[in-house]
């Protein structure tokens with residue numbers, strides 16, 4: 001980015017200086033609309049994803065017997081974590097009005113992170129398309145047939161490739177190799193050794209890069225283009241990934257109904273989503289706003305060294321600005337969030353949907369990691385702890401937002417939903433290492 005443009009940006013957006021200095025900030029999105037809208041995506045695609053996932057349920061039960069209890073649905077529970085709420089209030093000297101609830105995506109079956117939503121959906125959709133085009137499957141069939149040797153041999157002719165900081169690779173790798181595909185995962189330098197080892201064990205090919213996520217994705221895309229039998233899962237642009245994540249919203253709505261959690265004018269819902277390139281949190285945010293309308297207030301959480309979505313939305317430059325452009329190094333222990341340049345597609349869609357973004361320091365992530373273990377016996381990976389700071393940021397710095405939306409006096413009836421995006425696959429010795437840093 002040229003220097004005079006940089007200078008203009010810092011003039012136009014004073015908060016950008018704070019961000020460049022790695023201070024934690026709460027940025028409010030003034031483009032949010034009560035009725036959000038986009039031409040780039042529709043609920044039709046979410047409905048299609050839901051139906052596709054349903055068709056695959058009988059196969060998924062055969063392939064992953066752990067899914068029998070949920071009848072082949074890949075879903076996580078919600079739960080109250082009152083002890084963690086109290087621990088955060090004490091540690092950060094603030095009181096959080098309202099209910100504090102965790103969305104347990106760290107415990108999602110198959111791959112233990114939010115990527116079990118979008119990533120697995122895109123692999124399944126691709127497999128279905130190939131099998132139907134080759135007359136090996138019809139939509140009316142029992143999809144358990146996909147677990148047969150004949151179908152596995154068929155998929156073995158094809159390759160699926162993806163660029164990842166770790167968890168997306170894990171989801172694609174586990175699901176893809178289970179079906180029989182060759183899977184190639186292009187891993188950024190942030191990716192943890194254990195994630196690479198687990199993938200190789202499953203039979204995936206792991207290509208390692210010294211560079212960050214954007215380079216790994218770019219290389220993956222280039223290599224895949226040379227192979228007509230290869231499908232590239234494009235984390236920066238994929239609508240299938242986005243649709244898979246968005247399915248979470250309908251499922252959450254049903255969980256809220258079951259547990260009598262209201263979302264309406266008197267009962268605002270706040271959702272805090274850790275954000276990397278944007279697809280996961282973006283898909284969930286899209287679905288939630290379509291279903292709950294103006295009464296859901298969504299904030300994305302990013303590390304102070306990797307606030308790509310914050311600066312992309314704030315400046316309107318989306319993928320045309322990177323964290324390096326403002327002097328940040330994109331180095332964080334929150335490996336799932338180590339992304340320097342946001343998805344253009346997701347950033348554009350989110351313009352009228354989300355309420356804002358905030359940033360978190362790595363040391364705060366580790367403080368939260370320790371508190372969660374101590375207060376609730378709960379282990380989440382560092383990335384997932386970014387969500388925990390949403391209620392604190394909002395209570396400390398979001399007063400003007402609450403007043404503007406006439407909800408400052410409704411906070412006692414509010415629900416804070418922290419989206420806990422990953423962690424159950426982290427091996428024991430790695431957990432201990434993290435806890436030592438806490």
Ligand SMILES: *Cc1c(COP(=O)(O)O)cnc(C)c1O
Pocket residue numbers: 113114115167168274275276277278279280281282336337381383384421422423
């Ligand atoms: C990938 C990931 C995210 C963010 O998802 P994006 O689609 O990259 O924005 C958040 N938390 C965890 C644990 C992740 O693996």
